[in-house]
Amino acid sequence: MSDEFILECSGLTKEFAGFVAVQDVDLQVRRGTIHALIGPNGAGKTTCFNLLTKFLIPTRGQIRYDGNDITALNPADVARLGLVRSFQISAVFPHLTALENVRIALQRQRGESMDFWRSKSVLNSLNHRAHELLDDVGVGAFAGTVAVEMPYGRKRALEIATTLALDPQIMLLDEPMAGIGHEEIDKIAALIKRISAKHTVLMVEHNLNVVADLSDTITVLTRGRVLTEGNYATVSQDARVKEAYLGSAHA
Amino acid sequence: MTSTAGHPDAGLQRRTISDEIAVFIVMAIALVIVPLTGLYPYFVMQALCFALFACAFNLFLGYSGLLSFGHAMFLGTAGYICAHAAKVWGFPPELAILTGTAASAVLGLLAGLVAIRRQGIYFAMITLGLAQLMYFFYLQAKFTHGEDGIQGIPQGFLFGFLDLSKSTTLYYVVVAVFLLAFLLIWRIINSPFGEVLKSIRENEQRAISLGYKVDRYKLMAFVLSATLAGLAGALKVIVAQNASLTDVHWSMSGEVVLMVLLGGLGTVYGPVVGAFLVIAMQQYLAGAGQWVVVIQGVIFVVCVLTFRRGIVGEIAHLFKRSL
Numbered sequence: 001m002s003d004e005f006i007l008e009c010s011g012l013t014k015e016f017a018g019f020v021a022v023q024d025v026d027l028q029v030r031r032g033t034i035h036a037l038i039g040p041n042g043a044g045k046t047t048c049f050n051l052l053t054k055f056l057i058p059t060r061g062q063i064r065y066d067g068n069d070i071t072a073l074n075p076a077d078v079a080r081l082g083l084v085r086s087f088q089i090s091a092v093f094p095h096l097t098a099l100e101n102v103r104i105a106l107q108r109q110r111g112e113s114m115d116f117w118r119s120k121s122v123l124n125s126l127n128h129r130a131h132e133l134l135d136d137v138g139v140g141a142f143a144g145t146v147a148v149e150m151p152y153g154r155k156r157a158l159e160i161a162t163t164l165a166l167d168p169q170i171m172l173l174d175e176p177m178a179g180i181g182h183e184e185i186d187k188i189a190a191l192i193k194r195i196s197a198k199h200t201v202l203m204v205e206h207n208l209n210v211v212a213d214l215s216d217t218i219t220v221l222t223r224g225r226v227l228t229e230g231n232y233a234t235v236s237q238d239a240r241v242k243e244a245y246l247g248s249a250h251a
Numbered sequence: 252m253t254s255t256a257g258h259p260d261a262g263l264q265r266r267t268i269s270d271e272i273a274v275f276i277v278m279a280i281a282l283v284i285v286p287l288t289g290l291y292p293y294f295v296m297q298a299l300c301f302a303l304f305a306c307a308f309n310l311f312l313g314y315s316g317l318l319s320f321g322h323a324m325f326l327g328t329a330g331y332i333c334a335h336a337a338k339v340w341g342f343p344p345e346l347a348i349l350t351g352t353a354a355s356a357v358l359g360l361l362a363g364l365v366a367i368r369r370q371g372i373y374f375a376m377i378t379l380g381l382a383q384l385m386y387f388f389y390l391q392a393k394f395t396h397g398e399d400g401i402q403g404i405p406q407g408f409l410f411g412f413l414d415l416s417k418s419t420t421l422y423y424v425v426v427a428v429f430l431l432a433f434l435l436i437w438r439i440i441n442s443p444f445g446e447v448l449k450s451i452r453e454n455e456q457r458a459i460s461l462g463y464k465v466d467r468y469k470l471m472a473f474v475l476s477a478t479l480a481g482l483a484g485a486l487k488v489i490v491a492q493n494a495s496l497t498d499v500h501w502s503m504s505g506e507v508v509l510m511v512l513l514g515g516l517g518t519v520y521g522p523v524v525g526a527f528l529v530i531a532m533q534q535y536l537a538g539a540g541q542w543v544v545v546i547q548g549v550i551f552v553v554c555v556l557t558f559r560r561g562i563v564g565e566i567a568h569l570f571k572r573s574l
Contacts, residue, residue: 053460055456055459055460074464075459075460076459076462076463076464076465077462079459079460079461079462080462084460084461084462085460086460087456087457087460091454091456091457091460092454092457093449093450093453093454093457094453094454095453096449096450096453100446103446104446104447104450104458104461105461107443107446107447108461108462108463110443112467113443113444113446113447114444114467114468114471115442115443115444116438116439116442116444116445116471116475117438117439117442118442118443119438119441119442120441120442120443120445120446122443123443123446162461166461166462
């Protein structure tokens with residue numbers, strides 16, 4: 001069982017001062033697939049996501065990753081095990097160049113990097129790999145550009161390159177398409193598709209259409225609970241899903 | 252798609268480094284020729300000690316984003332220990348300075364362990380609290396002689412042959428220590444460790460998500476900062492030949508914030524400029540008595556209102572350089 005699923009949670013619950021944001025969520029992410037977590041605003045997607053990556057501590061429930069209980073670990077340790085997340089707001093290091101952004105992630109291979117007496121030129125051995133990663137996501141031309149000056153869609157690609165630099169077992173992408181234009185969406189979607197050949201992907205998305213072609217499994221969340229789960233054909237035909245979405249889409 | 256992969260250096264912020272080196276050479280030459288200019292060497296030595304203190308403070312605030320409001324405890328602790336070691340234990344100056352500096356390093360580790368998990372104002376208040384604790388300890392402790400301080404500290408012979416009671420010798424030793432410490436700080440900022448520190452300052456959550464245990468890096472930066480502040484404090488008592496409560500008083504912790512903000516937070520040379528300005532003000536406005544504090548306050552307000560990046564920060568911004 002643990003071989004088939006890379007990430008599982010059971011009875012996951014988060015309460016904020018009496019408000020239950022996530023309630024009894026059971027989720028199983030199959031190895032090597034793209035799994036989407038969708039739902040209308042306020043469904044608890046991002047909370048759920050923060051719980052799985054340990055940025056929030058669950059009130060109740062258990063999280064298993066690669067067969068091991070990770071409920072008690074801190075976020076940096078979880079990242080070291082190969083469960084790496086992105087953020088809803090594009091999470092780059094704004095005043096570092098694109099190359100330096102990726103290199104910070106590659107630097108993890110060196111261990112703790114506590115060596116304050118050594119010149120940072122020792123990091124130049126990572127530059128080749130950093131350029132490869134940037135080229136791979138199509139932002140090679142921005143290598144010398146400070147991240148804050150890059151177009152928004154390119155920042156998202158940079159963020160994915162940074163995440164890939166850790167060679168994660170599973171990537172958790174928090175609304176990777178949020179705030180980017182239609183053409184960019186196709187590019188990012190193609191990128192995610194390509195990544196999934198080597199890495200399991202769990203993504204949170206607001207928009208059902210975006211994940212339609214991409215996802216193997218879709219879990220629909222409303223009001224902190226799992227409404228239904230299945231492939232796009234099953235989920236999109238579900239009357240309850242339509243209701244949940246129409247309710248918010250036409251509001 | 253592999254257009255840039257062939258140039259391993261492309262994409263690094265290289266433009267800045269040559270500027271920093273040029274300014275360093277100018278600074279070193281200026282310091283070396285000071286005794287020939289007729290400028291009072293004692294003033295420059297004092298300013299250099301404060302400049303080192305400010306650089307050490309900036310290493311932590313400028314690169315971790317946390318405001319320590321208790322850095323005087325590191326300046327003062329190293330000062331007292333160095334003074335006691337030189338005067339009572341009869342240590343040679345190099346050992347006395349090392350002992351004082353080491354004491355601040357240990358204190359930095361202990362204070363850091365208590366404070367480092369806190370954010371923002373809580374961090375500032377905990378460091379202030381610890382510094383006040385140390386202040387009252389030094390006020391009461393026998394070896395510090397309370398209000399009198401430790402007077403008449405022997406300067407001795409550095410490495411057994413450099414007579415520090417000769418003002419020219421002392422001056423060049425202080426310049427050498429300052430320049431070496433400055434280079435060390437520059438190296439720390441430009442090390443693999445410094446890169447992680449910058450990433451934490453830029454986006455802490457993202458650094459965590461990449462697997463960095465950020466508290467460890469902040470603690471290391473804090474200890475390094477405390478140690479270098481200690482070196483400044485120990486050097487200062489050898490120069491001034493006395494150690495007093497002024498150096499551990501909370502207003503000293505405030506003064507270093509002023510120096511760094513005035514010169515330019517997070518810049519390499521800002522703290523040096525800020526320290527020289529503040530010390531010069533105190534020196535040349537000494538006749539104005541209590542008004543010095545008022546003038547300092549006005550300058551601080553003007554600085555915050557009109558040039559927030561500090562003097563060096565504004566210049567660097569204007570010419571799009573990093574200094």
